[in-house]
Amino acid sequence: ETGVTQSPTHLIKTRGQQVTLRCSSQSGHNTVSWYQQALGQGPQFIFQYYREEENGRGNFPPRFSGLQFPNYSSELNVNALELDDSALYLCASSLARGGANTQYFGPGTRLTVL
Amino acid sequence: QQQVKQSPQSLIVQKGGISIINCAYENTAFDYFPWYQQFPGKGPALLIAIRPDVSEKKEGRFTISFNKSAKQFSLHIMDSQPGDSATYFCAASKRDNFNKFYFGSGTKLNVKP
Numbered sequence: 742e743t744g745v746t747q748s749p750t751h752l753i754k755t756r757g758q759q760v761t762l763r764c765s766s767q768s769g770h771n772t773v774s775w776y777q778q779a780l781g782q783g784p785q786f787i788f789q790y791y792r793e794e795e796n797g798r799g800n801f802p803p804r805f806s807g808l809q810f811p812n813y814s815s816e817l818n819v820n821a822l823e824l825d826d827s828a829l830y831l832c833a834s835s836l837a838r839g840g841a842n843t844q845y846f847g848p849g850t851r852l853t854v855l
Numbered sequence: 856q857q858q859v860k861q862s863p864q865s866l867i868v869q870k871g872g873i874s875i876i877n878c879a880y881e882n883t884a885f886d887y888f889p890w891y892q893q894f895p896g897k898g899p900a901l902l903i904a905i906r907p908d909v910s911e912k913k914e915g916r917f918t919i920s921f922n923k924s925a926k927q928f929s930l931h932i933m934d935s936q937p938g939d940s941a942t943y944f945c946a947a948s949k950r951d952n953f954n955k956f957y958f959g960s961g962t963k964l965n966v967k968p
Contacts, residue, residue: 745898772954783861783944783958784899797955831898838954843889846898 745834745847753853754822762817762850764832770845772796772838773815775807778829778849790815791838819852827854858882859947861959868966874932876962878945881926885947889956890919890930893942902943903930935966 746765754760766773772791776784786799790809804820813834819826829851833844861878868874878888886907891899905912905919905928912919918931932939945959 774954774956776958781961783859783946783960784956786955786957789954799955833898835954842954843901843904844954844956846891846900848896848898 745832745845747830747832747847747850749850750848751851751853753855755855756822756824758822759818759820760822760852762819762830762832762852764815764817764834764847766813766815766832766834767845770834770836771813772835772842773809773813774833774835774844775815775817776831776833777801778831780828784831787817789838796838822854824854827852857960858885858957859945859959861945861962863962864960865963866965868935868964870935870937870966870968872935872966874930874935874939874964874966876930876943876945876964877927878929878947878959879925879927880947880957882947882949883926884949885957886950887948888919888921888928889946889948890917891944891946891958893944893961899944932964935964937966937968940964940966 774789775787778784788798789796793809809815829849831849833846835842889904890902892902893899916933921928946956
């Protein structure tokens with residue numbers, strides 16, 4: 742059984758550019774959540790996907806969007822990058838979408854916006 | 856408004872000592888409280904979790920104490936080891952169809968040999 746994987750590991754972009762981050766969920770998990778973790782802070786919820794549909798969203802603007810594919814892998818897209826978007830982006834998968842289901846996190850993608 | 860408040864921000868403990876990290880929450884709809892451990896360059900990993908129907912849960916050297924009336928919960932690490940040096944996050948979520956976790960701001964633990 743493989744864990745949650747994310748790619749790329751690191752990414753450097755400039756303001757105004759667009760970025761796509763990828764996540765492969767743990768085997769058997771149909772729910773994927775994305776979090777943004779600024780330096781020295783706890784993860785902040787961006788949104789969640791359940792069976793290819795967005796299942797909830799945190800306080801992030803529409804330029805943050807996502808997709809989930811039939812194999813439950815997922816993408817996070819960020820348009821019009823801003824300096825404050827620099828952070829560690831974490832993907833977490835869980836067996837189901839209920840609030841008490843354990844989330845298993847990937848190692849994250851470190852995004853730097855210059 | 857931060858839903859889960861965590862303290863202290865950093866903690867230094869001698870090897871063999873007890874590390875205590877505290878969290879408080881406001882939303883009484885929360886009913887699942889996990890603790891995550893994060894090493895530099897890694898994603899958070901689940902350490903231990905509790906539901907509000909019990910006041911304490913112990914797994915090895917790690918214990919969660921839960922006070923429902925005070926809306927507080929804490930992590931105790933007994934016999935702390937240098938390998939425990941990491942950042943610890945408490946979190947909370949609601950019993951609904953929405954797997955959203957609210958995280959505390961983290962506690963950086965340094966266990967000195």
